Amino acid sequence: MNQTIETILQHRSIRKFTEQAISAQQLSAILDCAIAASSSSFIQCVSIVRITETDKREQLVEFAGGQPYVASAAEFLVFCADFQRHQQIHPEAQLGFTEQTLIGAVDAALMAQNAMVAAESLGLGGVYIGGIRNNPEGVSKLLSLPHHVIPLFGLCLGYPAQHPELKPRLPQSMIVHQNSYQAELDSVQLAHYDNEVREYYRTRTGGNKETSWSEQITATLNKEARPFMKEFINTKGFSVK
Amino acid sequence: MNQTIETILQHRSIRKFTEQAISAQQLSAILDCAIAASSSSFIQCVSIVRITETDKREQLVEFAGGQPYVASAAEFLVFCADFQRHQQIHPEAQLGFTEQTLIGAVDAALMAQNAMVAAESLGLGGVYIGGIRNNPEGVSKLLSLPHHVIPLFGLCLGYPAQHPELKPRLPQSMIVHQNSYQAELDSVQLAHYDNEVREYYRTRTGGNKETSWSEQITATLNKEARPFMKEFINTKGFSVK
Numbered sequence: 001m002n003q004t005i006e007t008i009l010q011h012r013s014i015r016k017f018t019e020q021a022i023s024a025q026q027l028s029a030i031l032d033c034a035i036a037a038s039s040s041s042f043i044q045c046v047s048i049v050r051i052t053e054t055d056k057r058e059q060l061v062e063f064a065g066g067q068p069y070v071a072s073a074a075e076f077l078v079f080c081a082d083f084q085r086h087q088q089i090h091p092e093a094q095l096g097f098t099e100q101t102l103i104g105a106v107d108a109a110l111m112a113q114n115a116m117v118a119a120e121s122l123g124l125g126g127v128y129i130g131g132i133r134n135n136p137e138g139v140s141k142l143l144s145l146p147h148h149v150i151p152l153f154g155l156c157l158g159y160p161a162q163h164p165e166l167k168p169r170l171p172q173s174m175i176v177h178q179n180s181y182q183a184e185l186d187s188v189q190l191a192h193y194d195n196e197v198r199e200y201y202r203t204r205t206g207g208n209k210e211t212s213w214s215e216q217i218t219a220t221l222n223k224e225a226r227p228f229m230k231e232f233i234n235t236k237g238f239s240v241k
Numbered sequence: 242m243n244q245t246i247e248t249i250l251q252h253r254s255i256r257k258f259t260e261q262a263i264s265a266q267q268l269s270a271i272l273d274c275a276i277a278a279s280s281s282s283f284i285q286c287v288s289i290v291r292i293t294e295t296d297k298r299e300q301l302v303e304f305a306g307g308q309p310y311v312a313s314a315a316e317f318l319v320f321c322a323d324f325q326r327h328q329q330i331h332p333e334a335q336l337g338f339t340e341q342t343l344i345g346a347v348d349a350a351l352m353a354q355n356a357m358v359a360a361e362s363l364g365l366g367g368v369y370i371g372g373i374r375n376n377p378e379g380v381s382k383l384l385s386l387p388h389h390v391i392p393l394f395g396l397c398l399g400y401p402a403q404h405p406e407l408k409p410r411l412p413q414s415m416i417v418h419q420n421s422y423q424a425e426l427d428s429v430q431l432a433h434y435d436n437e438v439r440e441y442y443r444t445r446t447g448g449n450k451e452t453s454w455s456e457q458i459t460a461t462l463n464k465e466a467r468p469f470m471k472e473f474i475n476t477k478g479f480s481v482k
Contacts, residue, residue: 109350
């Protein structure tokens with residue numbers, strides 16, 4: 001359709017990178033793109049911490065559960081919801097609302113996706129690292145994040161040293177509803193999609209993994225999801241009211 | 242630098258649209274781009290409700306505090322965090338974690354920003370509508386959103402009938418930190434940015450509004466931020482643990 005749409009549709013998460021650096025000019029353009037994203041009520045409640053120190057990268061690899069590309073990527077950026085600036089400007093600011101946590105998460109992701117698409121348009125690749133939320137307190141200490149700042153996710157960027165297959169997504173018909181939410185899952189479509197995912201894993205792993213989407217989300221949702229997160233964000237002054 | 246980066250850097254929120262429709266092919270490409278975004282742990286916990294019915298659009302204009310472009314835009318999409326599908330597939334799914342709310346908000350925004358950039362690459366414009374969170378219960382009823390689904394924000398898309406100036410953002414130096422969070426605000430930079438914002442409003446309003454960023458966020462954060470949101474999302478099964 002056009003180059004931008006082609007870039008977006010060709011997205012795959014890249015977890016192996018060459019040693020080539022991202023130039024200062026490229027990085028600056030990527031960050032400018034991030035900052036160009038919409039901001040809810042112009043509140044600009046996002047900070048990005050760029051990690052260049054090797055020992056901090058290694059520590060973040062561990063926090064993220066041993067994802068080596070956090071160290072090997074040319075760039076690693078940590079996206080944070082940040083109301084600390086606002087509180088400095090206006091010490092009586094009314095903070096701590098759940099609404100503000102939602103805004104922080106949404107606005108950080110709008111920025112990050114601009115960065116991802118910009119990077120991909122330059123021939124770079126990337127992957128989001130939600131794993132930093134395994135140890136949000138550790139990440140906060142490592143990066144000296146003050147009160148009213150929480151780390152949300154990381155973003156690895158670099159030149160791809162792999163070209164994985166496109167991972168099949170749920171079809172439009174299952175994600176997009178018209179005027180009213182259609183609660184009834186279409187079992188035929190779901191079965192078709194489950195087969196597609198199973199086939200994707202079979203091909204990718206040389207037959208070692210054959211999991212459908214339904215099986216995968218069942219396994220994921222059998223476990224608690226970072227049950228410490230509520231207390232962590234409350235401690236940092238988020239979602240207390 | 243390239244067309245994609247140019248598109249992203251030229252972003253401005255568009256609130257006036259021509260009557261020209263978005264073709265089915267264009268809309269489909271935009272939605273495919275949304276769906277191509279990364280999904281945390283492949284969990285795919287986002288639904289989009291496309292609103293084509295005039296009366297629902299009018300109702301949403303009201304919920305959003307009287308934003309007429311919610312009705313006049315060629316397309317209006319409501320992005321939701323959605324674990325209802327997962328619960329249907331796996332009735333014993335462990336849901337309700339704060340972590341899952343964060344994932345829902347982040348993943349919805351990643352998808353939405355892909356849609357926004359794709360639309361802009363086609364010569365369309367758009368604006369996010371956080372205002373639907375003024376009345377999340379009303380929106381939920383109007384769109385028949387079930388338990389484990391919450392509306393996060395809307396997205397208006399259409400052909401621009403205005404070309405507003407670029408709104409100045411905080412500079413990279415205030416948003417991007419290196420290795421450690423720099424808590425101290427640079428008052429010189431902030432004053433410079435405040436002037437830039439004041440000048441932007443003066444130009445845009447023909448002198449009727451002259452507000453700095455600091456003044457604007459002070460006014461915004463003097464008020465409670467949708468204090469009903471915590472209870473609302475809890476009622477829908479989000480962030481209860």
